[in-house]
Amino acid sequence: MIITISREFSSGGREIGKRLADELGLAYYDGEIITLIAKETGMSEEYIQNISEKGVYPYTYQFAKSFLNSSPVQNSQIQVLVKQNEIIKKIASKGNCVIVGRAANVILKGEDTIDLFIYADMKSKVARCKQKADENENLSEKELEKKIIEVSKNREKFHNVVSNEEWGKKENYDLCINTSGVDIKSIITPLKMYIENWFRRN
Amino acid sequence: MIITISREFSSGGREIGKRLADELGLAYYDGEIITLIAKETGMSEEYIQNISEKGVYPYTYQFAKSFLNSSPVQNSQIQVLVKQNEIIKKIASKGNCVIVGRAANVILKGEDTIDLFIYADMKSKVARCKQKADENENLSEKELEKKIIEVSKNREKFHNVVSNEEWGKKENYDLCINTSGVDIKSIITPLKMYIENWFRRN
Numbered sequence: 001m002i003i004t005i006s007r008e009f010s011s012g013g014r015e016i017g018k019r020l021a022d023e024l025g026l027a028y029y030d031g032e033i034i035t036l037i038a039k040e041t042g043m044s045e046e047y048i049q050n051i052s053e054k055g056v057y058p059y060t061y062q063f064a065k066s067f068l069n070s071s072p073v074q075n076s077q078i079q080v081l082v083k084q085n086e087i088i089k090k091i092a093s094k095g096n097c098v099i100v101g102r103a104a105n106v107i108l109k110g111e112d113t114i115d116l117f118i119y120a121d122m123k124s125k126v127a128r129c130k131q132k133a134d135e136n137e138n139l140s141e142k143e144l145e146k147k148i149i150e151v152s153k154n155r156e157k158f159h160n161v162v163s164n165e166e167w168g169k170k171e172n173y174d175l176c177i178n179t180s181g182v183d184i185k186s187i188i189t190p191l192k193m194y195i196e197n198w199f200r201r202n
Numbered sequence: 203m204i205i206t207i208s209r210e211f212s213s214g215g216r217e218i219g220k221r222l223a224d225e226l227g228l229a230y231y232d233g234e235i236i237t238l239i240a241k242e243t244g245m246s247e248e249y250i251q252n253i254s255e256k257g258v259y260p261y262t263y264q265f266a267k268s269f270l271n272s273s274p275v276q277n278s279q280i281q282v283l284v285k286q287n288e289i290i291k292k293i294a295s296k297g298n299c300v301i302v303g304r305a306a307n308v309i310l311k312g313e314d315t316i317d318l319f320i321y322a323d324m325k326s327k328v329a330r331c332k333q334k335a336d337e338n339e340n341l342s343e344k345e346l347e348k349k350i351i352e353v354s355k356n357r358e359k360f361h362n363v364v365s366n367e368e369w370g371k372k373e374n375y376d377l378c379i380n381t382s383g384v385d386i387k388s389i390i391t392p393l394k395m396y397i398e399n400w401f402r403r404n
Contacts, residue, residue, distance in 0.1 A: 117372075119372065119373070168372070170319075170321065170370070170378045171380070174380045174382075175378070175379060175380065176377070176378035176380075177377060178372070178375065178376045178377065180376075182400070182403070186400070186402070186403045187396060187399060189395065189399075190395035191396070193391060193392035194389060194396070197391075197392060198384070198388070198389075200388070201388045
């Protein structure tokens with residue numbers, strides 16, 4: 001049972017992933033992947049996080065791969081991308097996990113996964129962002145909106161480096177969940193059942 | 203509890219709607235709306251069906267409405283559109299129903315509904331179309347594909363007359379369900395629970 005979760009920033013996707021992993025007894029991967037990349041490349045987590053969140057990949061994955069085959073990897077951005085690909089495939093080969101973000105749905109295309117996309121309207125995303133107040137404490141609503149748009153745009157950009165498929169296009173996912181005004185806790189049990197049935201029948 | 207279901211042709215949306223209505227004890231409206239329009243306008247069901255499925259509305263709903271207010275309705279296409287609007291609002295005012303198609307999610311915008319969109323890849327849609335073999339018995343796979351594309355295009359066209367919102371755009375729905383390779387029966391119980399929780403919390 002492999003669940004991939006793609007999500008708009010502050011739409012509750014991480015909470016859904018974490019709760020599903022708990023309920024279904026699955027391994028959970030999110031920031032953990034960054035830690036693994038750091039371990040295997042010797043780069044700092046901050047640097048890797050920065051590359052992923054700022055969406056600065058200048059090359060496509062195909063290009064990166066051909067580059068990797070012909071000469072030692074010089075470019076650390078490419079190295080992160082290739083390593084991430086390897087790590088996600090390794091994680092998936094063990095099965096029974098939830099992978100949040102990192103374009104895992106694309107990297108694992110063809111595997112027996114269920115791919116969720118979590119989204120919400122701006123009002124709900126700003127409200128969720130406010131609840132996680134620690135780091136955003138001093139941001140105004142306008143600034144939060146700006147941040148939300150920026151992070152989502154970078155995720156999209158990152159996704160488009162790895163894939164030819166459009167980020168957030170419903171056809172690329174098995175289930176798209178609008179969390180606007182929705183209490184995440186209330187949807188976990190039905191989602192869990194949906195996923196269990198899905199893997200039983202498919 | 204009002205559930206609206208929009209769906210690509212042959213994606214299993216009607217079956218989902220019917221089963222949910224049975225399980226939740228809700229009234230079910232699909233072709234029934236055509237019958238009601240026929241009764242109230244005196245037009246034949248075939249004619250009304252034809253207008254809806256062929257997507258020939260030449261006017262927007264806003265235009266139709268202003269037209270209706272200023273003079274007797276001459277144009278039967280407009281009459282169908284306006285009547286459909288009235289009927290769907292009347293149905294919704296009684297609550298506890300499933301409405302399939304007819305852009306009900308748009309007509310009921312602002313009401314406390316849960317809006318589902320059902321879709322699937324072409325392979326699954328052709329397979330479902332084949333199962334309902336009676337009327338399609340003599341169609342080849344290519345012809346089925348053509349039919350599926352045509353009907354979906356007309357639904358989209360019809361939707362766009364009633365609404366400024368894009369048909370099938372996930373942001374306009376609460377839950378988008380990809381039925382590719384999915385056994386409809388297996389998703390009814392979790393969906394039912396999802397919807398029950400949704401109305402309990404919202």
